[in-house]
Amino acid sequence: MLDQGAPPHNGQPATPPSPGVGARLMRRKPVELLVAEGGRGEGGSLRRSLGLWQLTMISIGATLGTGIFVVLGEAVPKAGPAVTLSFVIAGLTALFSALSYAELAGTIPVSGSSYSYAYATMGELIAWVCGWCLMLEYGVSVAAVAVGWGEYLNELLDGTIGVTLPAALSAPPGDGGVFNLPALIVVLLAMAFLMGGARESARANTIMVVVKIAALVLFCAIGVQGFRSGNYENFMPLGMAGVSAAGATLFFSYIGFDAASTAGEEAKNAQRDLPRAIMLSLVIVTALYVLVAAVAVGAKPWQHFTDSEASLAQIMREVTGQSFWGTLLAFCAVVAIASVVLTVLYGQTRILFAMSRDGLVPKAFGRVSPKTGTPRTNTLIVSLFCGVLAAAIPLGQLADATSIGTLFAFALVNVAVVVLRRSRPEMPRTFRVPLSPLLPALGFAFCVWMMGSLSTVTWVVFGVWMAVGLVFYFLYGYRRSRLAAPATSEAK
Numbered sequence: 323m324l325d326q327g328a329p330p331h332n333g334q335p336a337t338p339p340s341p342g343v344g345a346r347l348m349r350r351k352p353v354e355l356l357v358a359e360g361g362r363g364e365g366g367s368l369r370r371s372l373g374l375w376q377l378t379m380i381s382i383g384a385t386l387g388t389g390i391f392v393v394l395g396e397a398v399p400k401a402g403p404a405v406t407l408s409f410v411i412a413g414l415t416a417l418f419s420a421l422s423y424a425e426l427a428g429t430i431p432v433s434g435s436s437y438s439y440a441y442a443t444m445g446e447l448i449a450w451v452c453g454w455c456l457m458l459e460y461g462v463s464v465a466a467v468a469v470g471w472g473e474y475l476n477e478l479l480d481g482t483i484g485v486t487l488p489a490a491l492s493a494p495p496g497d498g499g500v501f502n503l504p505a506l507i508v509v510l511l512a513m514a515f516l517m518g519g520a521r522e523s524a525r526a527n528t529i530m531v532v533v534k535i536a537a538l539v540l541f542c543a544i545g546v547q548g549f550r551s552g553n554y555e556n557f558m559p560l561g562m563a564g565v566s567a568a569g570a571t572l573f574f575s576y577i578g579f580d581a582a583s584t585a586g587e588e589a590k591n592a593q594r595d596l597p598r599a600i601m602l603s604l605v606i607v608t609a610l611y612v613l614v615a616a617v618a619v620g621a622k623p624w625q626h627f628t629d630s631e632a633s634l635a636q637i638m639r640e641v642t643g644q645s646f647w648g649t650l651l652a653f654c655a656v657v658a659i660a661s662v663v664l665t666v667l668y669g670q671t672r673i674l675f676a677m678s679r680d681g682l683v684p685k686a687f688g689r690v691s692p693k694t695g696t697p698r699t700n701t702l703i704v705s706l707f708c709g710v711l712a713a714a715i716p717l718g719q720l721a722d723a724t725s726i727g728t729l730f731a732f733a734l735v736n737v738a739v740v741v742l743r744r745s746r747p748e749m750p751r752t753f754r755v756p757l758s759p760l761l762p763a764l765g766f767a768f769c770v771w772m773m774g775s776l777s778t779v780t781w782v783v784f785g786v787w788m789a790v791g792l793v794f795y796f797l798y799g800y801r802r803s804r805l806a807a808p809a810t811s812e813a814k
Contacts, residue, residue: 348445349805351680353746356432356442359679360587363690363697368433368587368675369520374595376524377582381603383527384665385578386534386658390614390634393470393575398627401568402559403619406612408568413608415569415772416576418765419732420604421755422739424597427583428752429742431592434676435583435669436735441680443741444734450799452734453677454791458727458784459577460670461704464509465712466724467662472504474655477635481649495714505712512664513705516671519694520588523668530661537654538614541634548621548641559624563775570725570775575611577728578662579604584669597753667708671700681806682799726776726784733769736762 372380394405401408426439434441437456441449472493476486486492490500515523558565582599586592614634622637635655639648671687675697678688687700740759742749755761800806 346800346806347447349803350443350445351438351441351449351805353430353442353742353749356430356434356438360432363675363679363688364685367690367695368697369695370588370590371521372524372585372589373591374598376521376528377585377589377595377599378602379528379531380524380585380665380668381579381582381599382535382606383531383578383661384581384669385576385603385607385662386531386538386610390538390575390611393572394615394618395627395633397568397571398619398624398633400560400571401564402556402624403554404558404565405568405572405619405624406615407558408565408572409575409608409611409615411565411569412572412576412772413604413611415573415729415765415768416579416604416608416732418761418768419735420579420600422735422762422765423580423583424600424753425739425751425755426735426742427586427596427600428593429749431586431589431596432676433584433587433672435580435586435673436731436738437673438676439738439742440734443738443745446682446803446805447795448734450682450795451788451791452731453673453682454788454795455727455731455734456673457670458787459724459731460666460673461708462711462727463577463724464512464663464666464670464708465505465715467659467666468505468508468708468712469502469715471508471656471659471663472502474635474652474659475504477652478649478656481645481652502713506709508660508663509667509705509709509712511660512667513701513709515664516668516696516701516705517694517698519696520585520668523664527661527664530657530664533654534658534661535610537651537658538610540654541638541651542613542617544647545617545621545634545637545641548637549617550620553620553623566772566775570729570772573725573729573772576604576607577724578666579607580732581665581669584672587672593752667701667705670708671697671704674700674704679804681802681804682795684798723780723783723787726773726780727787729769729773730784733766733773736765736769 397408398405423436426436430439430442432438434453435456437449437453440452472487476492480486487504491503493502515526579600582596582603586596589595618634618637621641622633627633635648635652638651639645642648674683674687677683678685678700686703687697689697689699691698739755740762743758
């Protein structure tokens with residue numbers, strides 16, 4: 323018998339055995355490599371131009387407006403007046419996850435958000451699953467918000483020139499229409515801003531955020547005049563099950579706070595500013611959500627929140643008896659929701675940028691324009707996809723699909739922060755989750771609980787989405803991953 327330890331007859335050393343399938347699925351990308359590659363793409367690099375103010379505005383822009391201007395009308399029929407409690411529960415769930423996001427964003431300041439955090443801590447397969455969920459979280463939410471934008475655009479047109487778009491062109495199939503043209507238009511407008519550069523997009527977003535905050539403060543000041551305590555007498559008509567179901571839907575409203583983490587490679591001082599922007603934006607948004615929801619339910623019986631996504635404009639009109647205030651709010655909502663589309667679309671493109679750099683999606687998503695310092699091809703592809711989705715699918719289905727993808731990704735972030743604490747305790751951290759691992763464990767548990775509150779149909783859609791993602795990974799990403807051929811990657 324041959325000695326198994328002897329060299330082969332040609333005198334060359336034996337080729338080390340290739341890692342098995344399990345080892346390849348669990349391969350991790352070193353944190354140092356993630357950070358070193360920051361900003362680099364095909365043909366150019368992203369530009370670091372964003373400070374704390376811009377990062378905070380990106381998070382607020384991606385969050386504030388979605389739940390209040392659009393999804394409130396979907397959530398109130400599920401919980402009744404207790405929708406205010408649903409906002410608190412959703413906000414608390416977001417808070418636990420925000421703490422984990424803040425620690426990881428300060429430790430791994432890159433554009434991939436939770437996808438990159440999972441890649442560094444739990445391996446490639448889990449990272450892919452997380453990235454695929456982020457596509458559901460960001461890409462589909464762009465479409466969902468765009469649907470609501472069309473509702474407020476009709477309110478604005480009706481209040482100013484006395485006409486509205488025909489239902490066939492302002493609602494998707496299933497909601498009485500054929501094609502939601504306004505939804506497509508707002509996505510294309512956001513695309514145009516993003517093509518110009520991150521700094522220019524951030525400036526436009528900041529202006530829109532100021533407008534939306536002013537609009538919500540104005541709503542509270544006027545809406546409270548129509549407040550009726552009797553609207554709160556049957557506070558929880560559908561029980562705790564209704565509160566949790568509404569909370570799961572409203573969690574869709576909180577996805578924006580992590581948008582700052584997708585700007586990690588365009589921030590001037592990412593390790594310092596990202597954690598601050600994440601926490602500051604969540605506090606501001608939660609306070610405004612609860613306040614506006616409390617005034618809205620107090621001014622309008624909960625049973626009447628079933629006919630339109632443009633519920634706040636209608637409340638303003640009913641309270642004052644004048645069309646002017648409702649029209650003004652509709653204008654502010656048109657601006658506000660456009661900022662959500664802009665910033666969430668931005669986040670989606672940056673996540674795909676990071677995944678492309680790792681070889682898990684085609685290189686086109688990682689190509690950077692030398693002129694603008696932005697991934698223009700990526701932006702074009704994502705915008706067209708989201709625009710068509712917004713034009714063809716009803717709001718409620720989009721919101722629930724987004725919620726389940728968001729909750730799954732957030733659950734993984736809570737796990738990732740504990741794993742990184744144990745595997746790399748020596749790494750410098752500009753922010754640390756207090757009472758770890760207790761608070762990350764609570765964040766994980768809240769996410770799982772709220773996922774369980776979503777409908778069976780939503781779970782089926784999620785299952786199909788994940789199955790499609792796994793097929794794509796094994797047919798494309800598994801073999802093309804840069805970690806699959808490190809020597810080749812280094813040579814490049």
